Amino acid sequence: MLQVITRAQAAACVREQMKAVVPRTETVDLHRAAGRVLAEDITAMLDVPGFDRTTVDGYAVLAADTFGAGAAVPAELEIAGDVRMGEAPSFRLRSGQCARIATGGMLPAGADAAVMVEHTEEDAGVCLVFQGVAPGENITRRGDDVKVGSTKQQKGTTLGSSQIGVLAALGVRSVPVFQKPRIAVLSTGDELANGDAQPGQVQDVNSFLLSAAAEACGCTAVPLGAVPDDRAKICAALEQGLQAADMVLISGGSSAGTRDMTVDILRQYGDVLFHGVAMKPGKPTIFGMAAGKPVFGLPGHPLAAYFVFRLLVREAVGELLCLPPDRPLAVRPLAVNVPSNHGREEFLCVRTDENGCLVPLHTKSGIISVLAKADGFICIPRDTEGLQKGEETELYLL
């Protein structure tokens, strides 16, 4: 067994190994891009808006023509024409002229402001303007929103509705994204059942939980199901995973003997980088590289496996796709004292009570009770005296 290292050291080791892995990219239609991760910076290829336009319904004018206009003394402007939506006006405004225009319409050459229709009256080809405007009033200039050449979306951005709206407004219709990393998920254990359990068996949770976690961070899960603690079967599944996926997760092997078997198998296919992380739960975590692909050995207990996924597997995905770190989303006070566990970082599922305080959930109460009630989890740092009631604590969302 290698020496136990800290989670920070483990994360650094994972990131370091992933630097050598080259992510694949592809180009997808913007309509299919939600949830995907940009593989390149997107730079504006055009100004937005692309032309000077009005922000009101009314008349395009030369502001100077309206100076001093008021209710008693309106400015009288000849109507030179209509601006049609979506078209460049074919005419130019001269002093003394105006043009009918709707919100978003392109200003005719010569115009430098717009008058709201509410401040006008029209009569026989003449528009009376009852309120003067300053140059630039009621219009936006070309490039006011975005200047051509500015970077608008960065590599590593996960595309949500807002980001897709931004890209659409820039005229982008297809985007370079990372291919979704494929994560093979294998459960091991003589006790695992798949739906139909005999006495003494328990349901395989990890192949479902970890597959869902993989999909939640932008990957495609390749579920390999559950196999007994049998060397030949685990080897066959690992080979299948290495062929079909970019990363392999093997969970289970809770007894010391089986853990060593996973390490041993990984050594047969590649290198073991660490075995043992100073975190609770999650201590027996294994990480190595085989066939140039990362392989994780995760604990068999579903919550422990999930924590290691969020804290270490997610680091590998993040490094590959240039994602921002998976940070706690909120800071909330603790509802009770939480004792420390010297020497290992400890992770605890919590729920938020009616006062917004965090209540730790004890895993002893059962996997489902915890998973169904937890809003997230917290970290108790190593070598502390524990956390005090009321202490502001970072909450990772489940």
Added chain:
Amino acid sequence: MLQVITRAQAAACVREQMKAVVPRTETVDLHRAAGRVLAEDITAMLDVPGFDRTTVDGYAVLAADTFGAGAAVPAELEIAGDVRMGEAPSFRLRSGQCARIATGGMLPAGADAAVMVEHTEEDAGVCLVFQGVAPGENITRRGDDVKVGSTKQQKGTTLGSSQIGVLAALGVRSVPVFQKPRIAVLSTGDELANGDAQPGQVQDVNSFLLSAAAEACGCTAVPLGAVPDDRAKICAALEQGLQAADMVLISGGSSAGTRDMTVDILRQYGDVLFHGVAMKPGKPTIFGMAAGKPVFGLPGHPLAAYFVFRLLVREAVGELLCLPPDRPLAVRPLAVNVPSNHGREEFLCVRTDENGCLVPLHTKSGIISVLAKADGFICIPRDTEGLQKGEETELYLL
């Protein structure tokens, strides 16, 4: 034009109409269920755990045999056998006996506790126990986590990693879910371009933004692209949408004339339920039913269309899929005073500053600037004097 109604009235009207729409359901493999919405309550078909089991590595015992055992006076127990993982022990413990067992192993009949291996020594078929245990110690009983027949997941639950973990642990391998509602998304406007813009044209944003918003709330978008403000073309697209989808969104028609055209077209195909909602932006919102399907007329401005999506279209989806309401996710103080807009609820995009306070973003600064910077949006209630700096304000996340 129908009378302008409040947003609450509009939402109630939408929900009322949706009660008559029957959602379609399907059964999917649990591995494919992430992000889907349960169409039925899921009740536990088995106890979890399914048998009494240990929570430690060590020996299954009769607690009474260990009473009074200590470092000086160990209890001596005959080793009756080994419990194999995943199997029901074939033997029964009698008083004076114990059985080797690993964490999660099934207790043999007769046993009522487990002793940790750290508190024992083994010698020639005999186990010395140096610390007594009470009945029930270091074991969990059948059904401690979940009792058969209890409801574990409710209809309308969106399945994330935790929920999938819960279902897996219950032995569920396929789940009844709602079919994803199909939402057809049409943009209208003579000024709209699709990627390659002529002078005077602007990029179509809404078919992308609203499609992404539809996918984000568990629907499948059916993008219909952009058409000019032409009655025949809008009618053709509406017919296509009604055929291909469960709901149709028509955005655009910013001028009074086109708005009336959309209302008029909707009347031709069905009933207009409301036209005009006392919200800013979003006032010209139209809602009706055609061919038994909801049809929304949304404003052309992307942010306005997005607000109406979140506040009214999402209500229709929520009613159909039994989703919980789309609530603000946090409460944060305002960084500045925000003036009121008497008579209409007002919605404003905001970003969170470095102190966690909300800063309103002015839509005048441009669509992209707002979409790229906003973390969410807030609501200023009708008929208030505005919101004060420091006031705790609900934040809807974008």
